[in-house]
Amino acid sequence: MIICDGLPNAKTYVLFDIKINIEYIVMIVMMIVLSYMLTRPHLRVVLIVFYLSLKNIFEKFLAL
Numbered sequence: 843m844i845i846c847d848g849l850p851n852a853k854t855y856v857l858f859d860i861k862i863n864i865e866y867i868v869m870i871v872m873m874i875v876l877s878y879m880l881t882r883p884h885l886r887v888v889l890i891v892f893y894l895s896l897k898n899i900f901e902k903f904l905a906l
Contacts, residue, residue, distance in 0.1 A: 861904065868900060 872893070879889050 864900070864903065868896070871896070 875889050875893065879886055
């Protein structure tokens with residue numbers, strides 16, 4: 843995810859840790875959402891839209 847160019851600074855490491863933590867949170871949320879989708883098929887469309895918007899926000903954060 844982060845390519846270190848010789849001398850990585852502390853900020854890079856902190857950002858890297860934050861990104862990893864957010865990835866874990868997103869993974870847990872996705873697992874909950876998927877299990878919910880299996881039990882409530884009529885909410886699939888709403889959850890797909892929610893997933894896409896979350897993915898967008900996450901990708902924008904990673905681009906920083």
